[in-house]
Amino acid sequence: MTRVNTAHRKNERGITIVLVAISLLSLLGMAALAIDVSTLYMAHGEAQRAADAAALAGARMFASSGYTSASSTLAASDICQTSAVPGAAAAANRQAEAVAAQNLVAGQPAAVQSITCNTTAANPQISVTVQRTALPTFFGRVWGGAANSVTATAVAEAYNPSGSAAPIQVENVKPWLIPNCDPTNGGVGDCAAGGRFVDPADGSIENNGSFVGKTITLTHVTGGAAPNVTTTIPRTLDYYRADVPVSPAPVCPSTSAVSCAQVGSDDYHDNIACSSRFQFSCGQTVGAGQTVFVAGGSGVLTNEGTRCLIHASNQGLTLGQDTLQANGTSAPITITGGDNNPNPLLQGVTNISRSDSIVTVPIYHKAGSPNLCPGGCNQTATIVGFLQLGITQNVQDFSPPKAGSRGKIEGVIMNVAGCNPGAGNPVVSGGGVSPIPVRLIHQ
Known part of the structure; x- marks a missing residue:
């Protein structure tokens, strides 16, 4: 075995x-x-x-x-x-x-x-x-x-929320209140239908946004007069200087940056030169007794803050700031990085997708005359939209009827987002320096 x-x-x-x-x-x-x-x-x-x-x-x-x-x-x-x-x-x-x-x-x-x-x-x-x-x-x-x-x-x-059921709130808004008057479509007097950026009834864009790509000049309103709207070239639109909270503190460039020596010296200046974190909202009331109200003008601070913002060494074109080219009504606006662009990789590059020269400005609506200061700034108005402006230059304005005044800003209209007064939650936040957010919808 x-x-x-x-x-x-x-x-x-x-x-x-x-x-x-x-x-x-x-x-x-x-x-x-x-x-x-x-x-x-x-x-x-x-x-x-x-x-x-x-x-x-x-x-x-x-x-x-x-x-x-x-x-x-x-x-x-x-x-x-x-x-x-x-x-x-x-x-x-x-x-x-x-x-x-x-x-x-x-x-x-x-x-x-x-x-x-x-x-x-x-x-x-x-x-x-x-x-x-x-x-x-x-x-x-x-x-x-x-x-x-x-x-x-x-x-x-x-995502353009204009006319939709979603209200928007936007940061980095510049302290310039502009009336709902479109100078490119005959917006005069009481800024009637057909001469406005947005329809205050539902927030929809008027005239199919035909103002996009057109150049306008923002000038500070004179005294107690109603904001002036000039529909002939050069098209102008008056703005009110707004007192905007600086809390949370804005994100500011260094005082050693181009034209930024005055950073930290004045709240209004910093709300222009810096990235403001205060949020403007659709339907917000502005004016007398409100968080955001009309303040006395200071064209010097407007000029200094704007030049710091766009990285321009002085007043005028091609002084280091980015170039924004409006190519007519059938082509997109192109942005070319300037010599003073803080990102060296963007200097001289065409078709860049962001620029510090692109700002958001609140649009207000007031029934009847858009005048907020008819003998004292005691009027209120409602924010009905936001205008996206590509600033091309800052210049002094010594021409009548504003001889000696300052605070003149020239730029290209890049977009407008309207507010629907009947909108509810959820609130949509704008895309940083743009009132138009971008979002992933599928992946």
């Missing part, structure tokens, strides 16, 4: 090596699956973040170029072009591709595979698909597995 068992055991010699080999193969297979799947999962997450960033950058170009509704007079093809291959010349495409390339997917810059535009929607949308091919694997190639790829898609939009 013993001899039989011994012979049987001799026949089993070497089987352990076979079992170990099979086990190792199984372990290697499991390792390949676990590690390579984890790698693909991480790469897909990186690709999704790249797609999100690219889509938001493209949507931001909608807001900064003035195209935020299907009724815009701007040519949609100049803003965004649907393309199955990268390289389209449209502004949103270029921004999306540039931002995508700044995001790494498995150690390599993300590449935009395709861009789809929907400019017929109430809020223009851009869809960006990012792909990373030839994704390296660690163990899969041991088994002859082919290189993998990952793709991710994100959709973003520029």
